[in-house]
Amino acid sequence: MSPLAALFLRELRLAVRLGGGAGIGVLFFLIVVALIPFAIGPDLALLARIGPAILWLGALLASLLTLDRLLAADAEDGSLDLILTGRTPLELAVAAKALAHWLTTGVPLAVATPLFGLLLNLEFRISAVVAVTLLVGTPALTFIGLIGAALSVTIRRGGLLLAVLVLPLTVPVLIFGVAAANTAVVGPLPFGTPFTILCALTLVSLVVGTFASAAALRHGLE
Amino acid sequence: MPLIDLANPTRFLALAARLMPWLIGATVLAFAAGLYLAAGAPDDYQQGATAKIMFIHVPAAWLAMGCWALMSVTALGTLVWRHPLADVAAKAAAPVGAAFTFLCLVTGSLWGRPMWGTYWVWDARLTSVFVLFLMYLGVIALWRTVEDPARAGRAAAILTLVGAINLPIIKFSVDWWNTLHQPASVLRLGGTAIHPTLLYPLLVMALAYALFFLTLHLAAMRNEILRRRVRSLMLMQAQSAPGSGA
Numbered sequence: 001m002s003p004l005a006a007l008f009l010r011e012l013r014l015a016v017r018l019g020g021g022a023g024i025g026v027l028f029f030l031i032v033v034a035l036i037p038f039a040i041g042p043d044l045a046l047l048a049r050i051g052p053a054i055l056w057l058g059a060l061l062a063s064l065l066t067l068d069r070l071l072a073a074d075a076e077d078g079s080l081d082l083i084l085t086g087r088t089p090l091e092l093a094v095a096a097k098a099l100a101h102w103l104t105t106g107v108p109l110a111v112a113t114p115l116f117g118l119l120l121n122l123e124f125r126i127s128a129v130v131a132v133t134l135l136v137g138t139p140a141l142t143f144i145g146l147i148g149a150a151l152s153v154t155i156r157r158g159g160l161l162l163a164v165l166v167l168p169l170t171v172p173v174l175i176f177g178v179a180a181a182n183t184a185v186v187g188p189l190p191f192g193t194p195f196t197i198l199c200a201l202t203l204v205s206l207v208v209g210t211f212a213s214a215a216a217l218r219h220g221l222e
Numbered sequence: 223m224p225l226i227d228l229a230n231p232t233r234f235l236a237l238a239a240r241l242m243p244w245l246i247g248a249t250v251l252a253f254a255a256g257l258y259l260a261a262g263a264p265d266d267y268q269q270g271a272t273a274k275i276m277f278i279h280v281p282a283a284w285l286a287m288g289c290w291a292l293m294s295v296t297a298l299g300t301l302v303w304r305h306p307l308a309d310v311a312a313k314a315a316a317p318v319g320a321a322f323t324f325l326c327l328v329t330g331s332l333w334g335r336p337m338w339g340t341y342w343v344w345d346a347r348l349t350s351v352f353v354l355f356l357m358y359l360g361v362i363a364l365w366r367t368v369e370d371p372a373r374a375g376r377a378a379a380i381l382t383l384v385g386a387i388n389l390p391i392i393k394f395s396v397d398w399w400n401t402l403h404q405p406a407s408v409l410r411l412g413g414t415a416i417h418p419t420l421l422y423p424l425l426v427m428a429l430a431y432a433l434f435f436l437t438l439h440l441a442a443m444r445n446e447i448l449r450r451r452v453r454s455l456m457l458m459q460a461q462s463a464p465g466s467g468a
Binding site: 169172 | 388392396
């Protein structure tokens with residue numbers, strides 16, 4: 001088995017076997033979605049109108065929550081040093097880690113979305129559209145977050161700093177994610193326009209996130 | 223003098239000390255001329271005298287963006303050329319840039335109150351400047367959390383470059399999201415749309431702001447170099463203190 005595949009499988013195994021990963025992310029997502037009606041009142045028409053935005057915000061915060069362990073745990077037990085000194089290019093290694101992280105935290109969020117949409121009085125069709133946009137958009141969140149995780153890896157309690165660094169960069173993803181989801185609710189706009197831009201943002205962040213976080217790790221630990 | 227000569231902090235400090243009085247003088251003169259011209263500029267036929275906020279608002283916005291560009295260049299200086307003063311320049315620029323961005327936001331909202339009837343609207347340009355402000359604060363936060371200046375410099379350089387890639391994307395997406403602010407009128411294809419009686423005061427004010435920025439930046443760089451010297455002296459003292467085992 002190639003080192004890269006081994007790393008990928010290790011990440012998946014760790015995420016599944018250790019508590020505190022995907023399950024808690026989805027739980028946090030559920031709680032955020034459940035808290036919004038308490039704040040704005042049980043107006044079903046209003047909830048249905050802003051439902052996609054609530055789901056996107058909840059998913060954004062939930063995906064942020066799990067990011068600080070993405071590299072910090074490896075830095076603490078020394079496996080990050082092994083990855084850095086290994087022969088596998090660091091860019092590929094962090095990409096494999098981020099991909100495994102997305103599979104275990106981003107995908108569950110998207111899968112849970114149609115269910116949580118029921119709480120917000122969303123039709124199943126609309127929830128499904130939101131789920132699709134989340135499925136396409138969450139990799140961008142993970143890879144942008146990867147930069148923040150790499151920058152704050154050596155900082156004790158870097159979690160808060162990570163959020164401050166990462167959230168402004170996620171503005172475009174949020175805008176186009178919600179815009180694409182909203183075309184199912186209102187919008188004369190065709191679904192394709194914002195959706196293809198969302199896809200483009202994801203592809204850009206795959207590249208930028210991978211290279212920037214690898215550079216941050218190299219420079220941060222030298 | 224080639225840029226590499228300035229890599230020596232002592233030589234840089236000497237040059238800064240020579241330049242500083244001239245820069246301060248030029249800044250004061252440019253501001254005097256700019257404010258005089260701005261006061262003499264005609265009122266707007268719809269907005270009256272409030273349109274004069276433009277003369278302090280627009281240059282602040284230019285400098286806010288220009289400062290991030292400067293930080294991106296210094297970020298390359300840190301990561302690619304390893305210029306020893308590049309991260310000093312980047313660190314000194316961040317708070318100054320944040321201050322100009324804040325000034326731009328404040329004057330903009332003071333202008334918006336009589337014109338749009340509210341201090342804040344979620345308009346595209348305001349929002350993208352606001353995000354820029356948040357990113358400045360993020361960079362400053364990163365500088366302050368990482369203790370070792372060299373490592374903080376490299377981390378901040380990467381964040382700055384990521385920001386430089388992201389800022390146009392944020393600008394585009396926010397434009398797409400909503401727009402109410404007037405489109406660009408000074409720099410645009412097909413010549414400027416602003417009348418010369420307003421353009422010249424604006425350009426003089428922009429020059430004054432740029433000189434002011436340079437003065438502040440140079441002073442902040444000098445402070446940062448001195449702060450690092452104090453830091454290394456204190457480290458040396460702590461190492462050689464009796465009872466430390468050294």
